[in-house]
Amino acid sequence: MKNIAILGLGVVGKGTADLLEQNRELIEKRIGEPVNIKYILDLRDFPGTPYENRVVHDFNIILNDPEIELVAETMGGAHPAYDFSLACLNAGKCVVTSNKEVVATFGEELLTAAHANGVSYAFEASVGGGIPIIRPLVTDFISNEIVEISGILNGTTNYILTQMKEYGKSYADALKEAQEKGYAEKDPTADVEGIDTCRKICILTGLASGILPDAKKVKTIGISKIEGDDVKLLDKHGYSVKLLGRMTMIYGESWNGASGACSKPCLIVAPFVCGKESPLAHVNDVFNGITVCGNTLGQTMFYGRGAGADPTASAVANDILSILKDGKTSFAPAFVSAKEDDIVPSDGFACRRYIRTDLSADELNKIFGEEFKGVTQLEDGAYITDFAFNDVQFDEILLKLGNASVLRVL
Amino acid sequence: MKNIAILGLGVVGKGTADLLEQNRELIEKRIGEPVNIKYILDLRDFPGTPYENRVVHDFNIILNDPEIELVAETMGGAHPAYDFSLACLNAGKCVVTSNKEVVATFGEELLTAAHANGVSYAFEASVGGGIPIIRPLVTDFISNEIVEISGILNGTTNYILTQMKEYGKSYADALKEAQEKGYAEKDPTADVEGIDTCRKICILTGLASGILPDAKKVKTIGISKIEGDDVKLLDKHGYSVKLLGRMTMIYGESWNGASGACSKPCLIVAPFVCGKESPLAHVNDVFNGITVCGNTLGQTMFYGRGAGADPTASAVANDILSILKDGKTSFAPAFVSAKEDDIVPSDGFACRRYIRTDLSADELNKIFGEEFKGVTQLEDGAYITDFAFNDVQFDEILLKLGNASVLRVL
Numbered sequence: 001m002k003n004i005a006i007l008g009l010g011v012v013g014k015g016t017a018d019l020l021e022q023n024r025e026l027i028e029k030r031i032g033e034p035v036n037i038k039y040i041l042d043l044r045d046f047p048g049t050p051y052e053n054r055v056v057h058d059f060n061i062i063l064n065d066p067e068i069e070l071v072a073e074t075m076g077g078a079h080p081a082y083d084f085s086l087a088c089l090n091a092g093k094c095v096v097t098s099n100k101e102v103v104a105t106f107g108e109e110l111l112t113a114a115h116a117n118g119v120s121y122a123f124e125a126s127v128g129g130g131i132p133i134i135r136p137l138v139t140d141f142i143s144n145e146i147v148e149i150s151g152i153l154n155g156t157t158n159y160i161l162t163q164m165k166e167y168g169k170s171y172a173d174a175l176k177e178a179q180e181k182g183y184a185e186k187d188p189t190a191d192v193e194g195i196d197t198c199r200k201i202c203i204l205t206g207l208a209s210g211i212l213p214d215a216k217k218v219k220t221i222g223i224s225k226i227e228g229d230d231v232k233l234l235d236k237h238g239y240s241v242k243l244l245g246r247m248t249m250i251y252g253e254s255w256n257g258a259s260g261a262c263s264k265p266c267l268i269v270a271p272f273v274c275g276k277e278s279p280l281a282h283v284n285d286v287f288n289g290i291t292v293c294g295n296t297l298g299q300t301m302f303y304g305r306g307a308g309a310d311p312t313a314s315a316v317a318n319d320i321l322s323i324l325k326d327g328k329t330s331f332a333p334a335f336v337s338a339k340e341d342d343i344v345p346s347d348g349f350a351c352r353r354y355i356r357t358d359l360s361a362d363e364l365n366k367i368f369g370e371e372f373k374g375v376t377q378l379e380d381g382a383y384i385t386d387f388a389f390n391d392v393q394f395d396e397i398l399l400k401l402g403n404a405s406v407l408r409v410l
Numbered sequence: 411m412k413n414i415a416i417l418g419l420g421v422v423g424k425g426t427a428d429l430l431e432q433n434r435e436l437i438e439k440r441i442g443e444p445v446n447i448k449y450i451l452d453l454r455d456f457p458g459t460p461y462e463n464r465v466v467h468d469f470n471i472i473l474n475d476p477e478i479e480l481v482a483e484t485m486g487g488a489h490p491a492y493d494f495s496l497a498c499l500n501a502g503k504c505v506v507t508s509n510k511e512v513v514a515t516f517g518e519e520l521l522t523a524a525h526a527n528g529v530s531y532a533f534e535a536s537v538g539g540g541i542p543i544i545r546p547l548v549t550d551f552i553s554n555e556i557v558e559i560s561g562i563l564n565g566t567t568n569y570i571l572t573q574m575k576e577y578g579k580s581y582a583d584a585l586k587e588a589q590e591k592g593y594a595e596k597d598p599t600a601d602v603e604g605i606d607t608c609r610k611i612c613i614l615t616g617l618a619s620g621i622l623p624d625a626k627k628v629k630t631i632g633i634s635k636i637e638g639d640d641v642k643l644l645d646k647h648g649y650s651v652k653l654l655g656r657m658t659m660i661y662g663e664s665w666n667g668a669s670g671a672c673s674k675p676c677l678i679v680a681p682f683v684c685g686k687e688s689p690l691a692h693v694n695d696v697f698n699g700i701t702v703c704g705n706t707l708g709q710t711m712f713y714g715r716g717a718g719a720d721p722t723a724s725a726v727a728n729d730i731l732s733i734l735k736d737g738k739t740s741f742a743p744a745f746v747s748a749k750e751d752d753i754v755p756s757d758g759f760a761c762r763r764y765i766r767t768d769l770s771a772d773e774l775n776k777i778f779g780e781e782f783k784g785v786t787q788l789e790d791g792a793y794i795t796d797f798a799f800n801d802v803q804f805d806e807i808l809l810k811l812g813n814a815s816v817l818r819v820l
Contacts, residue, residue, distance in 0.1 A: 019553060019706050020553075022706065023553060023554065023555065023705070023706065026555055027553065030552055124550075130704075130707040130708065130710065131710055132546050132550035132551075132710065135546075135549060135550055136542045136545075136546055136550070139545060139549075139732060140534075140542035140545055140546070140728055141542075141728070142440055142727075142728050142731045142732055142735065143429060143430075143433060143437065143724055143727030143728045143730070143731050144433065144724055144728075145433065145436055276692075277694075279689075279692060279693075279713055281692075282686075282689060282691075282692040283689075284687075294540075294724060295433070296429050296432065296433065296720045296721075296723065296724045296727075297540040297714070297715070297720065297721050297724035297725075298540065298714065298715045298720065298721055299714060299715070300540065300541055300542065300712070300713060300714035300715075301711070301712075301713035301714065302710070302711075302712060302713075303689055303710060303711035303712075303713065304707070304708065304709060304710035304711065305707070305708045305709070305710075310706045310707065310708065311706075311707050311708055313706065314553055314554055314704060314706045314707035315707075317552075317553030317554075317706075318550055318551070318552050318553045318554075320553070321552045321553050322549060322552055325552065
C-alpha cells in the first residue's frame with residue numbers, strides 16, 4: 001500500500017481525493033497496489049464525509065510520518081504552501097502541486113531541493129488544468145529545440161472573450177455573467193489582467209528553455225480594455241481575439257538587448273488577434289489550448305479543459321500515480337531563475353498590428369514610412385499591418401495614430 | 411558515445427539522420443554524450459552523401475555488433491521490417507519504429523519480446539506523425555479510464571476533404587491535386603479507403619485499453635464516395651466532414667454482442683459530420699488531430715503535422731533519445747491481441763445520422779417509428795437525426811430511405 005497526504009481539501013484537493021476513490025480499482029491495477037490517502041491537512045473538519053477520519057490540523061504529523069511517500073499540495077497561495085512543500089522535499093517526500101504561484105515564484109529552489117533529496121517535484125496541474133502539457137514538454141520534445149509557445153492559458157478570460165464574440169456582449173456584461181456562473185472570482189484582477197496567464201507562460205518557458213523568467217518583468221496586458229466593436233468587426237472578417245501567453249526564442253543579434261549568439265526567450269502576455277487558420281482561434285469558452293513549435297517538428301497543439309475540479313484533479317492524480325509507479329526520482333526537470341541577461345525584454349516581441357482608425361491606408365503608410373509600410377485592409381478604417389513591429393518600433397508610431405484602437409496579431 | 415543503427419534510408423530514415431545531425435549540439439547536451447549513427451541498412455549506396463561510409467547491406471553486421479544499443483526501423487512494409495525488429499529485440503537491442511503496419515499486426519509479439527529481453531519497443535511515429543500521442547496515452551492518462559478516442563489520423567484524406575470544403579472541388583479533382591502535390595500516392599487505396607486510419611486507431615486502442623483489435627475486423631469506410639453536394643450543404647450550416655478513426659468504450663449490457671459487465675472497446679473508421687463546436691472540425695489540410703476523453707478529465711485534443719519527413723523524424727528521434735536517456739526498459743506499454751469476445755463489433759457503434767433525401771421530416775419520422783423519431787432540419791431535404799443509431803438499427807431504416815445520401819455524425 002502506498003500512503004500519501006493531501007494538503008488542503010478545497011476544490012482541487014477534494015477533486016483529487018474523489019478521483020482516487022472513484023477510479024480506485026483501475027488505479028490499483030495500474031500501480032500494482034492500493035493508494036491510500038492517510039492524511040488530509042485542513043483548518044476545517046469535514047464531519048459526515050468519507051474524509052473526516054483522515055483530517056489533521058498539524059502539518060508536522062504528516063512531515064514526521066515515514067509512511068508518507070508523497071504529498072499533494074493543493075492549498076493555493078504562496079505561503080504556507082511553499083514552506084510546507086520545501087519541508088516535505090527536504091524530508092525525502094515527493095511533492096506534487098497545482099499551485100502555479102508557488103512554481104512560478106519558487107520553482108528553481110523547489111526543484112533543486114527535490115534533486116538534492118532524490119525525490120520528484122511535479123506540477124502538471126499548474127498549467128492547462130487537465131491538459132497534459134508539463135510532462136510532454138519535458139519528455140516529448142527531447143529531439144527538438146522548442147522555438148515558440150503560444151497559449152490560451154486562462155479559462156475565465158477565454159469564456160469572457162467567447163461571450164463577447166458569439167453574443168456581441170460588452171466586456172462588462174460578459175465579466176458579470178462569468179462571475180454569476182462561478183467562472184470568475186469577485187475580484188477578477190488576476191485573471192482579467194493576465195497575471196495568471198503570465199505565471200503559466202513563465203513556467204512553460206522554464207521547462208522549454210531551462211530559464212524561469214521573472215513573471216513581474218514580463219509585459220502583461222489583460223483584456224479589460226478590449227472593445228466590443230473590435231471583437232465584432234474582427235469576427236466579421238474571420239478573426240478571434242484571444243488572451244495569449246507567448247514565448248518565442250530570439251537569436252542573438254536580432255534583438256540588441258540580448259548579448260551573445262545563443263537563442264534567448266522573449267515573452268509577452270496580451271490579447272492577440274488570431275486568424276481562423278490558427279488552431280487557437282477555435283479554442284472557446286473555458287477551454288485552454290497551447291501551441292508548441294519545435295524547430296524540426298513544426299507546430300503542435302494541446303487542448304482541453306483548463307480549469308475546474310475534475311480536470312485539475314486528473315492532472316494532480318496523474319502526477320501522484322506516475323511517481324508512485326515509476327519511482328521517486330522519475331520526474332526531474334530542471335530550470336534556474338532568470339538572471340538579468342537571460343531573457344529578451346518584452347519590448348523585443350515583434351508582431352503585426354490590427355489598427356482601427358479614421359485614417360486612410362495612404363495616411364497610415366505615410367506614418368509608417370518606407371521601412372514599415374504596407375497594410376491589409378479589412379474594411380474602411382480597419383487594417384492589419386504587413387510588418388511585424390516590436391514595441392520600441394511601434395510605440396513611436398502609436399504617438400502619431402491619435403485615437404486608433406490597436407491590437408497585436410498572432 | 412551512444413551507437414545506433416537506422417534500417418532504411420527512405421524519407422523518414424533520412425529525416426531522422428538529418429535531425430540527429432542538425433540538432434547534434436542540443437542532443438549531446440540533453441543526453442550527456444554524443445549519439446552516433448554507426449550503420450545505415452539500405453539496398454542502395456549513397457555516394458557523395460554524409461552517410462556513404464555508414465551504409466551496410468547486410469543486416470547481420472548490425473545484429474551482431476554489441477556496440478549497437480538501439481535500432482531505428484524506418485523501412486516500412488511488414489517484411490522484413492518485422493523480422494529484423496524481432497531479431498534486434500531478441501538480441502537485447504531497443505527498437506523504435508515509424509511502421510504502423512508492423513505495430514498494428516505484430517504489436518503484441520514485439521512488445522512481449524521487448525519485455526522478455528529487458529528492452530523497449532517504441533513507436534511514437536506510427537500514429538499522428540510528429541504529434542506526441544503514444545507516450546501521452548501511456549503516461550498522462552494513468553489516473554483516468556480512457557473512454558473515447560476520435561482521430562483525424564490521415565493527412566492525405568484530410569487534405570482532400572479540406573479542398574472539397576474550401577474550394578468546392580469534387581472528390582476526383584481533389585484527389586488528383588493531392589497526387590500532383592505528392593500528398594497522395596499513385597495508388598491511394600490505403601489512404602482514401604481508411605486502411606491507414608484503421609491501423610492507427612487500432613494502435614491507440616491497444617494502448618488505451620490493453621487490447622489490440624484486429625484491424626481487418628473493424629468496419630472501415632473511406633472517403634471515395636463522399637459527394638461534393640453534401641460537403642457544400644453541410645459547410646453552409648457550419649459542419650465539416652472528416653474521416654475519423656473512433657474508439658468508444660461500451661459498458662457490459664448496453665451492447666448484447668459483448669459479454670460480461672466490464673467495458674469493451676468498439677471501433678469504426680468512417681467519414682463523420684463534425685459540428686464547429688468540435689475541435690476536430692477545425693483540423694484542416696494535412697494536419698492530424700486526436701481527441702482523447704478521460705472519465706474524469708473530459709476531452710483533450712492533440713494536434714499537429716501528421717505526416718512528412720520532419721515531423722515523423724522528430725517522433726522517431728524522440729523515441730531514440732528518450733530511451734538513450736532514460737534507460738533500456740523506460741518505455742514499456744503492453745497490450746495483447748484481441749480475442750473473439752474482447753471487442754464489441756463495429757455494428758454496435760452508435761451515432762446520429764445526417765440524411766439528404768427527397769422525403770419530408772414527417773415522412774422520415776414515420777419511417778423511424780415511435781422509438782427513433784426526431785430530426786433536426788438543416789434545410790429542406792437535409793436532416794440530422796436526434797437519435798444515435800447503431801448499424802443494426804439503422805441498416806433496417808436505410809432500406810426504407812431509398813436514394814438518400816447518409817453520413818454519420820460525430
